[in-house]
Amino acid sequence: MDNNTVLFFDTTLRDGEQSPGATLNVEEKIEIAKQLSHLGVDICEAGFPIASQGDFDAARRIAEEVGTLVEGRKSGQPMTIAGLARASKDDIQRAYDAVKAAPRHRIHTFLATSDIHLKHKLKIDREACVDQVIESVSFARRLCDDVEFSPEDAGRSDPDFLVQVLAEAIKAGANTLNIPDTVGYTTPEEYGWLIRYLIENTPGANTVIWSTHCHDDLGLATANTLAGIQAGARQVEVTINGIGERAGNTSLEEVAMALRTRPQTFKLNSHIDTTQITRTSRMVSAYTGMIVQPNKAIVGANAFAHEAGIHQDGMLKNQQTYEIMRPETVGLTASTLVMGKLSGRHAFRIRLEEMGYDNLSKAELNAAFKRFKEWADKKKVVTDADIEAIIVDEVYQPPEIWQINHIQVSCGDHSIPTASISLTGPDGREHKDAALGTGPVDAAYQAINRIIGVKNWLTEFSINAVTEGLDAAAEATIRIQPVNGERERGFNPQTNRPFARTFSGHGASTDIVVASARAYLSALNKMLAAREEQSSEKRLRVET
Numbered sequence: 001m002d003n004n005t006v007l008f009f010d011t012t013l014r015d016g017e018q019s020p021g022a023t024l025n026v027e028e029k030i031e032i033a034k035q036l037s038h039l040g041v042d043i044c045e046a047g048f049p050i051a052s053q054g055d056f057d058a059a060r061r062i063a064e065e066v067g068t069l070v071e072g073r074k075s076g077q078p079m080t081i082a083g084l085a086r087a088s089k090d091d092i093q094r095a096y097d098a099v100k101a102a103p104r105h106r107i108h109t110f111l112a113t114s115d116i117h118l119k120h121k122l123k124i125d126r127e128a129c130v131d132q133v134i135e136s137v138s139f140a141r142r143l144c145d146d147v148e149f150s151p152e153d154a155g156r157s158d159p160d161f162l163v164q165v166l167a168e169a170i171k172a173g174a175n176t177l178n179i180p181d182t183v184g185y186t187t188p189e190e191y192g193w194l195i196r197y198l199i200e201n202t203p204g205a206n207t208v209i210w211s212t213h214c215h216d217d218l219g220l221a222t223a224n225t226l227a228g229i230q231a232g233a234r235q236v237e238v239t240i241n242g243i244g245e246r247a248g249n250t251s252l253e254e255v256a257m258a259l260r261t262r263p264q265t266f267k268l269n270s271h272i273d274t275t276q277i278t279r280t281s282r283m284v285s286a287y288t289g290m291i292v293q294p295n296k297a298i299v300g301a302n303a304f305a306h307e308a309g310i311h312q313d314g315m316l317k318n319q320q321t322y323e324i325m326r327p328e329t330v331g332l333t334a335s336t337l338v339m340g341k342l343s344g345r346h347a348f349r350i351r352l353e354e355m356g357y358d359n360l361s362k363a364e365l366n367a368a369f370k371r372f373k374e375w376a377d378k379k380k381v382v383t384d385a386d387i388e389a390i391i392v393d394e395v396y397q398p399p400e401i402w403q404i405n406h407i408q409v410s411c412g413d414h415s416i417p418t419a420s421i422s423l424t425g426p427d428g429r430e431h432k433d434a435a436l437g438t439g440p441v442d443a444a445y446q447a448i449n450r451i452i453g454v455k456n457w458l459t460e461f462s463i464n465a466v467t468e469g470l471d472a473a474a475e476a477t478i479r480i481q482p483v484n485g486e487r488e489r490g491f492n493p494q495t496n497r498p499f500a501r502t503f504s505g506h507g508a509s510t511d512i513v514v515a516s517a518r519a520y521l522s523a524l525n526k527m528l529a530a531r532e533e534q535s536s537e538k539r540l541r542v543e544t
């Protein structure tokens, strides 16, 4: 690899999925991995395979089904598929077994090096830490040619101890050394200094690739990553939309666009196709239920909106007055075609292709077109944002164990909100019920609960208008947690603790109650599928 290229290591499917509520199922992970491949990501961390059979299966299927894709990739190579492992033989073997089918695969192993972690989490001294690094990296290297080592909490570790550990990791065969600021503690000056110090002082430093891994607890993740690049790092660990533990990780899109927008400052290339950024962001947001804040750099709804009159005036005179990036560069297209009631299937397909949705199946296209027609009947003009909401709602949905047929609500300030609902169940039969609620959405949810009968906490609910105007369609996002959630637990490799999984759902409609009911049902379907997956895993463990 030439020294002028920054490699993008995406950990949306591992560190990103560790963020509370970002639970993804196997099919969703595969779809996201495919999109990361289109985006030009160099290394995709597909998960933490020892955590559960589901995590293992997802990483294995990504290795098999996505690890071979090269079409349209700037690098001309398929993505490297990485699996995370704690510094233990069982973890490393499991990670290797999960990713080995990919033509390019990597084991990523980690062990904490800060005194705080050694004393309180691992309860080992520095000497034992060094021994464990040597043992685990050597074991990984015997299985696989591509091994990455991360000294967890490097940001708060003694730099000279890091030099000692990293020198041993290089001797044991690591080819990439990743320096995590695990708790987002450092400032750009400190993080840049640390990377430079390690590169200058670690014996063998020039035989490996140095990597950044920053968390955003102080809002400094992107700044720290860029400082790391300027100090000599040539791999960045990032996630889409910056999702991740607590305040999240460095955003892929921010680093990619900084390199592209400031070529004179960085003088570095990447393999990222920035025109895929918006689409990837939208997909990750839909699948994880993590809404992107409107003012988020690059992918927020307002990132390219020039609202204030003075800005618009400047923009009309010369775009460069207030715009440092063109919206097209990140894949935002301005429609020239007005879509409405009279637009046919052909025009709809062409518009979808222009928007980058050129690989929908016939069934997905038919379902999306049917929804488009329904919306066009209710709204004069169907915008790109509406079409995108339809695609997200129709295509990025979990398998429909339960499906909505009809929903009817009555409400007002003089009546008790009432909802009646008809669903098709997993038995293929129609199930009907009705319920009262504190409002129309609550009534609809109570009616669904009466039919499906799965206890859950509603932890988050939001509803947004897709476009401006009173006739705007609505997008609802919801998160639920099972009440007795021991059957749907995830496992955090860093804290070594299980956690209750949260399931998100989304729905779009020109009617806010219908959008909310669709979102609730999509979250419930995810939860039921996870429950089914987990109990077949248990059955498997009992049988084997």
Ligand code: KIV
Pocket: 015, 110, 150, 152, 153, 180, 181, 182, 183, 213, 215, 494
């Ligand atoms: O933040 C961190 O330290 C990590 C490591 C496992 C790389 O995510």
Ligand code: ZN
Pocket: 015, 180, 182, 213, 215, 245, 249
């Ligand atoms: Zn991390």
